[in-house]
Amino acid sequence: MxxxxxxxxxxxxxxxxxxxxxxxxxxxxxxxxxxxxxxxxxxxxxxxxxxxxxxxxxxxxxxxxxxxxxxxxxxxxxxxxxxxxxxxxxxxxxxxxxxxxxGNFKVDINSNAISSYVLIAGGSGITPLLSITKSVLQFQEDAKILLIYGNRDASSIMFFEDLELLKKTYPDRFTLIHILEYTDGENKGILSQELLETVLADSFKSSNHYYLCGPNQVMNNAEAVLHMHNIDGSYIHREYFTAPTPQSDEQDVSIESSDFTIHVKLYGKEYDIVVESQESILEAGIKNNIDPPYACQIAACCTCRAKLRSGKVHMESREALTDDEIEEGYILTCQAHPLTSDVFVDYDG
Ligand SMILES: Cc1cc2nc3c(=O)[nH]c(=O)nc-3n(C[C@H](O)[C@H](O)[C@H](O)COP(=O)(O)OP(=O)(O)OC[C@H]3O[C@@H](n4cnc5c(N)ncnc54)[C@H](O)[C@@H]3O)c2cc1C
The missing domain is CATH 2.40.30.10 (Translation factors)
Structure with a gap:
């Protein structure tokens, strides 16, 4: 399972x-x-x-x-x-x-016709982008990658040697720009909007796909710059490691909450559990010892995803879900609060 x-x-x-x-x-x-x-x-x-x-x-x-x-x-x-x-x-x-x-932050190198990637990483945000870089360079022979990687200083660069090796192996297809806050060399700075404008100068193309992973400020800066250059949102892919900053239409939503008994299906078993007011469905599941799956609890990953079979819930944030998943009725149980008494949450679905 x-x-x-x-x-x-x-x-x-x-x-x-x-x-x-x-x-x-x-x-x-x-x-x-x-x-x-x-x-x-x-x-x-x-x-x-x-x-x-x-x-x-x-x-x-x-x-x-x-x-x-x-x-x-x-x-x-x-x-x-x-x-x-x-x-x-x-x-x-x-x-x-x-x-x-x-996770939905991914590249399917077999079915993807993307020929140009711009990757923007800050600190440990390099991890998924390293996987993408290695796979694309090796198996999508025509694809090119520009990686902008921001760090505090040279000693804090993760996977420095792996990246150097990729640069040597694919000199025509892989461009790597290190941005360091503390350095005597070139490209000194942080991944601010101004700096991204400069380093991305020739790379604002509607055919590029942009993959962003790093601290929220870096992600927000990159997204702002991409939007300013009219890059379509469907070409911008984001992975948050910490709680994403809420979208403006998701802020300050206050809901009337009360206790609800909901129905849950998990690992083939079914339960009725009480979700108290202010509690998420995930928190109620953990409290009732049904061992629901979860990881970040901040809507950044989709480990706690489940299908809402009936009833209504309110979600504080839904960052990790795709539009299609939302359309199909998936919810992040760490963010979901029941609004009706007929809520049926199916983890196995
Ligand atoms: C989808 C996803 C993928 C991730 N991939 C990676 C990865 O490849 N490498 C990696 O190192 N981490 C990654 N993370 C973050 C990781 O899951 C943990 O959150 C992180 O290691 C901190 O956990 P902790 O138990 O040490 O800190 P906790 O004990 O949970 O938190 C301690 C303090 O640190 C703060 N904090 C938590 N996470 C971060 C962070 N990332 N940066 C700054 N402050 C933080 C908290 O607000 C808290 O104040 C990922 C997270 C998600 C959601």
């Missing part, structure tokens, strides 16, 4: 910077199909740290087409529970629990 967690062994850990590691997992032969993924997607990891069970999403930086292991790149966040554990405590040979890859 795609939603379940599978025990998987850590095969290798490589230090990338003082505060970031690449962690590779050995996927057993019988699980290879379950863990198939597209470049850009993420996995959900479940750990028990000091008696607390925690789930987090991490984008895969490996290429599904050419790398044998599944690899993630984790940057240690200040006071961050899981990222600190993964950077400081996890060892090769340890077993962790992983859920199958997921």
């Amino acid at each position: 795609a939603l379940q967690f599978y025990p998987v062994k850590v095969s290798h850990i490589k230090r990338l910077t003082e505060a970031a590691v690449a962690i590779s997992f050995d996927i057993p032969e019988e699980l290879k199909q379950v863990f198939a993924y597209l470049p850009g997607q993420y996995i959900t990891i479940r750990l028990n740290i000091n008696g607390q069970t925690v789930n987090r999403a991490y984008s895969l930086c490996s290429s599904p087409n050419s790398d044998n292991t599944l690899t993630i790149g984790v940057k240690q966040t200040e006071h961050g529970l899981v990222s600190t554990y993964l950077n400081q405590c996890l060892q090769a040979g340890d077993s962790v629990e992983l859920m199958a890859p997921n």
Whole structure:
């Protein structure tokens, strides 16, 4: 079942910077199909740290087409529970629990006719874009990539050597521009709107696809600049690692809330659970010990996605869902509050 967690062994850990590691997992032969993924997607990891069970999403930086292991790149966040554990405590040979890859930030190199990509990354946001870069360069022979990668300084660049190797291997098809806040060299600065205007100067083309991943400010700056150049929204792809800034029409929505008993289907079983006022459907599921799937709890990933079979819900944010998924009735249970008493949420759907 795609939603379940599978025990998987850590095969290798490589230090990338003082505060970031690449962690590779050995996927057993019988699980290879379950863990198939597209470049850009993420996995959900479940750990028990000091008696607390925690789930987090991490984008895969490996290429599904050419790398044998599944690899993630984790940057240690200040006071961050899981990222600190993964950077400081996890060892090769340890077993962790992983859920199958997921996510709508992806490139299907087999069916995609995209010939020109502009990728904008900040810090650890390089991870899904590295996967996309490797796969596209290797398997879409005519496609070109421009990668703008912002970091604090040279020592904080994740995957520096991998990127250099790609530059050497594909000099005509891969352009890499490092932007550093602290440097004596060129391209000094942060990924502000002004700087993006300058580095993207000849790259505002309606045929390009733009993939953005990094801190919210970087994403907002990039999007603002792309909109100013009339780039169609369907050509702009975003992956948030932290809570996305709400769209203006989603702000300050206050809802009348009260307790509702809802019906839930999960892993083939059915439950009636009470969702108290102000509680999300996911929170109620966790409280009732039905073990619902989740990772970020901030609408950035879609691990907690489920189908709304009946009733009405209010969603605070829906960033990780595509328009088609919303149309088909999918909801993010971490953001959803019941509005009617006939709510039926089907995780298996
Ligand atoms: C779809 C998706 C893909 C992701 N991929 C990656 C990845 O490839 N590499 C990676 O390193 N992280 C990635 N993340 C972020 C990751 O899931 C965790 O949120 C991050 O590692 C922090 O978890 P933590 O338990 O260490 O921090 P927590 O204990 O949850 O938080 C500690 C503090 O850090 C803040 N914080 C949390 N996350 C961040 C962040 N990313 N940047 C700055 N401050 C933060 C919180 O607000 C809090 O104040 C991804 C998130 C999503 C939703």
